[in-house]
Amino acid sequence: MxxxxxxxxxxxxxxxxxxxxxxxxxxxxxxxxxxxxxxxxxxxxxxxxxxxxxxxxxxxxxxxxxxxxxxxxxxxxxxxxxxxxxxxxxxxxxxxxxxxxxxxxxxxxxxxxxxxxxxxxxxxxxxxxxxxxxxxxxxxxxxxxxxxxxxxxxxxxxxxxxxxxxxxxxxxxxxxxxxxxxxxxxxxxxxxxxxxxxxxxxxxxxxxxxxxxxxxxxxxxxxxxxxxxxxxxxxxxxxxxxxxxxxxxxxxxxxxxxxxxxxxxxxxxxxSDDKGLVIPPRLAPIHVVIIPIGKGDGREAVVKHSKMLADKIRSWPAQKAGLGGPIAVVVDDDDTKSPGWKFNEWEVKGVPIRIELGPKDLAKDQAVLARRDIGEKEAVALNDVAAKVVDLLASVQESLYARAVKFREDHTTDVESYDEFKAVLDKKGGFVRAHWDGTAETEAAIKEETKATIRCIPLDAAEEEGVCIKTRAPSKRKIFFARAY
Amino acid sequence: MxxxxxxxxxxxxxxxxxxxxxxxxxxxxxxxxxxxxxxxxxxxxxxxxxxxxxxxxxxxxxxxxxxxxxxxxxxxxxxxxxxxxxxxxxxxxxxxxxxxxxxxxxxxxxxxxxxxxxxxxxxxxxxxxxxxxxxxxxxxxxxxxxxxxxxxxxxxxxxxxxxxxxxxxxxxxxxxxxxxxxxxxxxxxxxxxxxxxxxxxxxxxxxxxxxxxxxxxxxxxxxxxxxxxxxxxxxxxxxxxxxxxxxxxxxxxxxxxxxxxxxxxxxxxxxSDDKGLVIPPRLAPIHVVIIPIGKGDGREAVVKHSKMLADKIRSWPAQKAGLGGPIAVVVDDDDTKSPGWKFNEWEVKGVPIRIELGPKDLAKDQAVLARRDIGEKEAVALNDVAAKVVDLLASVQESLYARAVKFREDHTTDVESYDEFKAVLDKKGGFVRAHWDGTAETEAAIKEETKATIRCIPLDAAEEEGVCIKTRAPSKRKIFFARAY
CATH class of the missing domain: 3.30.930.10 (Bira Bifunctional Protein; Domain 2)
Incomplete structure (x- = not known):
């Protein structure tokens, strides 16, 4: 790591x-x-x-x-x-x-x-x-x-x-x-x-x-x-x-x-991001990792409370998060690794929520919850943690989707000319909506010259008169091009 | 069929x-x-x-x-x-x-x-x-x-x-x-x-x-x-x-x-038996089939009650039957097939419990439950059907196991001589417990002559002095022979 x-x-x-x-x-x-x-x-x-x-x-x-x-x-x-x-x-x-x-x-x-x-x-x-x-x-x-x-x-x-x-x-x-x-x-x-x-x-x-x-x-x-x-x-x-x-x-x-x-x-x-994997909660094999913090005298109590908290979260009604089952929780109480090492490791693996529990938290009757997707941390009263986890999982799922929708909106560009088409592909990529004359020859030529392929003719494409970006022949609707995997 | x-x-x-x-x-x-x-x-x-x-x-x-x-x-x-x-x-x-x-x-x-x-x-x-x-x-x-x-x-x-x-x-x-x-x-x-x-x-x-x-x-x-x-x-x-x-x-x-x-x-x-497949309830994809009986005027009510009964059984707590989930129920309301044809079809498929519901049953506020394994039929008050189904599923699972244990007991025979060994294999088959001298040669000779193989040296075999059925060489424990698939 x-x-x-x-x-x-x-x-x-x-x-x-x-x-x-x-x-x-x-x-x-x-x-x-x-x-x-x-x-x-x-x-x-x-x-x-x-x-x-x-x-x-x-x-x-x-x-x-x-x-x-x-x-x-x-x-x-x-x-x-x-x-x-x-x-x-x-x-x-x-x-x-x-x-x-x-x-x-x-x-x-x-x-x-x-x-x-x-x-x-x-x-x-x-x-x-x-x-x-x-x-x-x-x-x-x-x-x-x-x-x-x-x-x-x-x-x-x-x-x-x-x-x-x-x-x-x-x-x-x-x-x-x-x-x-x-x-x-x-x-x-x-x-x-x-x-x-x-x-x-x-x-x-x-x-x-x-x-x-x-x-x-x-x-x-x-x-x-x-x-x-x-x-x-x-x-x-x-x-x-x-x-x-x-x-x-x-x-x-x-x-x-x-x-x-x-x-x-x-x-x-x-x-995913530069810290590692990010998994949408509804497909995450593990939803929550609890990391007991601290060594020495306080540790035993912290580990004990971490396990109790884990059990509580596992048995908490989680329908709202739509996981198709109970919340999967791991307590990482390996005492040969530091908390910092563990934070990093569980971030790399993409577990949606990390809970930190140390002696100071216990004293304040709270735990610290961190979201993997945006890194936000929040102290939550121990009694409210399970309910908060359910809310957070639903919220992470939604916000990953919203972020992906925003990204797609920002990376879907309408073009009218072949020059514009090539410029968009090179500058920001994404989906390029353009008119096409409907022939295999034009499709092949565009692919050959730009490495972009027709991804699909969208089901909901509105009729829109125009001319093919490559041949200027008439076209009735814009379709989706992109460089693709 | x-x-x-x-x-x-x-x-x-x-x-x-x-x-x-x-x-x-x-x-x-x-x-x-x-x-x-x-x-x-x-x-x-x-x-x-x-x-x-x-x-x-x-x-x-x-x-x-x-x-x-x-x-x-x-x-x-x-x-x-x-x-x-x-x-x-x-x-x-x-x-x-x-x-x-x-x-x-x-x-x-x-x-x-x-x-x-x-x-x-x-x-x-x-x-x-x-x-x-x-x-x-x-x-x-x-x-x-x-x-x-x-x-x-x-x-x-x-x-x-x-x-x-x-x-x-x-x-x-x-x-x-x-x-x-x-x-x-x-x-x-x-x-x-x-x-x-x-x-x-x-x-x-x-x-x-x-x-x-x-x-x-x-x-x-x-x-x-x-x-x-x-x-x-x-x-x-x-x-x-x-x-x-x-x-x-x-x-x-x-x-x-x-x-x-x-x-x-x-x-x-x-x-399974001569009527078709028999599936232990804990591995049955469908646990219960409900067959509405009767044509004409009464049919609509019978089908409606069959579906209500199915929903009730599906949502009934079934932990006791150990199915690892809810009871799977099918209502076979196909009106192009006769009840007799359906009884036969679902027996062939091995569904553990059949429920028959006709206008006369409705009038008496009951349904008839039939077990696939032993064919036993019983009229049960509609209100009690779901609980009875859970009991029956547990009971079918147990009695299939008990029957198989009994069969194995009846078909496990101790022998002391090679003649006895061959006679048991030919007359009733099953496991034959016998002494063996521990050599691959004897094992091969027995297999060649009788088509029986050593199934295993049981983990719990007690020490028991004796002589090999084939070579009369000394042996310390009996092992399991059988003709096998």
Whole structure:
């Protein structure tokens, strides 16, 4: 911990990696492009999983598990799908001591293997909608990797659903996009833009891809979740047919949607500061650390009261803070470390509230509460600490979100010309709202020249006549560009 | 559902597969030896996971995640380990469109990759004990597979811990064995024998393997969990060294322990009957199904009261039933199916309690409660139903366990001669307690001739002078043999 971290100002990318090392969130592994998720990082992922899993179940989905390996021929059945994923596949060619007759790919996503099962399970409209989710590891052989943001193997969930009608499938696509938005805003405390991807950024095999786009503190965008309307593409490739209410046969209409361990990277880059990690309370594995202060005679009483206080906070009604359970409290009474060392360590780890309790505090019947996000300290009467903690946790969650909203507002710029566009990207980054002529050529040229991509065509984009910043061709609405992760 | 299931008497193995199909627990996949875990089966696995995860955390363990792929050279570093696992490995030789310079194996277990990280993380005795668990998929290329019991890919947890001393590691090995025993007995409702494996059944790379052994209704044994004392074998192979309190360097002393989706198979084969699945309440995804009876005029009132009753049961204090949460209730008010069809369907699925509510019951201010395990029905005043459900759930859990204990008692036989041994195996199966001379040769000969294996040398085996059933050589204690899965 004595080692200093890089600051965001000095080098944002090095700062990000420093946070991950210092807070022990992840480590590099001996496997190319794969990270190890350490307990501190995995605990955040567990909170994310638990919350999302509840939201999926509340919207009628059930979990299931499909094989890791996919026959290579399956991947090839949907033409766009194989084109998109072929360069990134890891392939098992040998097993049980023999060369395999047909190789298997390690799943990069599971539309194909899942459709091979759906085609057995779905016979009639009475079997629909079929609403399945899977928590799993997937593998995409990436060349440039970065912990949490882009790794060869990652953990994710993938929802896969079948519907009677196009409308039913599109409704599901949008419903899950909004579940992701709600999760991002209310738990991750990150505002997101909901929109549609352009054809060139569409999921390989989908008819339409929708996404939530977040903004990081360096002004770069991050795609934080996607929801795909698959139409009947995979159903046709795998024969997922059903008897309709009027007795005909039709292919099911499908969706798929996913978020991954990338969200941990989003959380880090949206909220953390030069002292270390900052975790929104609703996703924090530990909410409060109590640090008994002082040595010698007074210490025993201070440690005893710290533990009593911890128990009181744990059993205090905390619904108001929306944690989905009791407040998690740790008493750090390790007497081989100084309070200063501990303050630093728990700040690096991002615990939302620190409570200091020393003999002088005890004498005054108070404790000192410090917020991790803004560093504010306050003395609170011991009797009021538990209630105050609940208030503070709710307040930290809100203010992290408000700060992120403010940051996004400050970093969303409307431009009318290509020069202005480039200047904004270079000077402050962020989202740039601009007119685009709607062609893939212009999109590619802008990306080539500025490294900015179209993040999405926002769902709520108002009609607004204008001309494309690059070609001056007419355009009907502004869309979101950014340099992105 | 109209299709009849095979009975246990007719063909136990076919009955087992029928239960899995009829209750929609799993399905065959197009990938050799891999199954798909369907929502009904996965929901049971989720309950198992949640319960065990809590027990692991209560004993101080943290979850983490390590890479799926392991460099082939790592597997070879521990001589016994590679010998044990080489024949079962699946190997990735191609990735990102290229042949790899070094192949990766898909993890069959993670001691090697985890030690490559532990050797970075552990420096000093202050870093110990290191108590890690991982929930993951693993792959072992098995020739003969059977859903849940033995599949090429399976889901499991693997605990991996490092300790300062041999004693510390051995204490952990036994602690986790007893966590498994507690889980088996108190949640799965299956009594288990705790014991040590013989050398020939030891985990490849361990110094000692301990296990819990359960008995299925066909009299065959099932290894339901293992806890390994690894000594310093992997630590030496990967250089996992630490500075001791007195300033020397030593290799850490390690353990690993795991249970898998095989437990779902154990649950099925221990408790289910010819009508379908029977699930112990503490692991049941749904505890109660309410079936409104009757058509026409009375139906609306019956459905309304069924829903009110469901809400009341859901909010009733259920601590006494030890479910770890509220009672899960479903109201099956689908009016396209008859009550008889529904009774059958929910019996097949193993829901512990069925409540029937018809117009006549309403008139009498009662409902009829039926237990899945013994089929007993009872009319209960509406006001008392919620409390009665809690009692019944506790009672079903207890009586399933008592029945399994009774079955095991009836199917554990002491023998003194080899003829007796063979006769018992053929006539009633079960555990056979017999003297053994302690040699691998005798163990192999008995296995070859009778298909029975040594399940374990029980921890609580009393000293008892005798002679080996096969060689008549002296022996100091009886051990457990059985034909096993």
């Amino acid at each position: 004595a080692e200093r971290m890089t600051t965001r100002e000095q080098d944002f990318s090095a700062w990000y990696l420093d946070i991950i090392q210092h807070a022990k969130l992840a480590d590099y592994s001996p496997v190319k492009g794969c990270m190890v998720i350490r307990p501190n990082g995995y605990a955040i992922w567990e909170k994310i999983q638990k919350t999302l899993d509840g939201m999926f179940k509340d919207t009628g989905h059930s979990n299931a598990y499909f094989p890791l390996l996919i026959p290579e021929s399956f991947i090839k059945r949907e033409a766009e799908h194989v084109e998109g994923f072929a360069p990134e596949l890891a392939v098992v060619t040998r097993a049980g001591g023999k060369e395999l007759e047909e190789s298997y790919v390690v799943r990069p996503t599971s539309e194909t293997i899942i459709n091979s099962m759906f085609s057995k399970w779905v016979q009639s409209y009475r079997d629909l909608p079929l609403l399945i989710n899977q928590w799993a590891n997937v593998m995409r052989w990436e060349l440039r990797t970065r912990p949490f943001l882009r790794t060869t193997e990652f953990l994710w969930q993938e929802g896969h659903t079948c519907h009677e009608t196009e409308e039913g499938a599109m409704e599901e696509t949008m419903k899950m996009l909004h579940v992701y938005r709600e999760f991002a805003e209310e738990y991750l405390a990150i505002p997101v833009v909901c929109g549609r991807k352009t054809d060139s950024e569409r999921f390989a095999g989908a008819v339409e891809t929708f996404c939530i786009e977040a903004l990081m503190q360096d002004g770069r965008a991050l795609q934080a979740g996607t929801s795909h309307y698959l139409g009947q593409n995979f159903a046709r490739a795998f024969g997922t047919e059903f008897q309709t209410k009027d007795g005909n046969l039709d292919f099911v209409h499908q969706t798929s949607w996913g978020v991954s361990t990338r969200l941990v990277g989003a959380l880090i880059m949206a909220h | 109209a299709e009849r299931m095979t009975t246990r008497e007719q063909d136990f193995s076919a009955w087992y597969l029928d239960i899995i199909q009829h209750a929609k627990l799993a399905d065959y996949s197009p990938v050799k030896g891999c199954m798909v875990i369907r929502p009904n089966g996965y929901a049971i696995w989720e309950k198992i996971q949640k319960t065990l995860d809590g027990m692991f955390k209560d004993t101080g363990h943290s979850n983490a995640y390590f890479p799926l792929l392991i460099p082939e050279s790592f597997i070879k570093r521990e001589a016994e380990h590679v010998e044990g696992f080489a024949p079962e490995l699946a190997v990735v030789t191609r990735a990102g469109g290229k042949e790899l310079e070094e192949s990766y194996v898909v993890r069959p277990t993670s001691e090697t990759i985890i030690n490559s990280m532990f050797s970075k993380w552990v420096q000093s005795y202050r870093d110990l004990p290191l108590l890690i668990n991982q929930w993951a998929n693993v792959m072992r290329w098995e020739l003969r597979t059977r859903p849940f019991l033995r599949t090429t890919e399976f889901l499991w947890q693997e605990g991996h811990t490092c300790h300062e001393t041999e004693e510390g590691a051995m204490e952990e090995t036994m602690k986790m064995l007893h966590v498994y025993r507690e889980f088996a007995e108190e949640y799965l409702a299956i009594p288990v024998v705790c014991g040590r494996k013989t050398d020939s059944e030891r985990f490849a790379g361990a110094v000692e393997t301990f296990c819990i052994e359960a008995l299925m209704q066909d009299g065959r044994a099932l290894q339901a969990g293992t806890s390994h004392y690894l000594g310093q074998n992997f630590a030496r192979a990967f250089g996992t060294e630490f500075q001791t309190k007195d300033g020397n360097l030593d290799f850490v002393h390690q353990t690993s322990w795991g249970v898998s989706t095989r437990l779902v198979g154990a649950l099925i084969m221990a408790h």
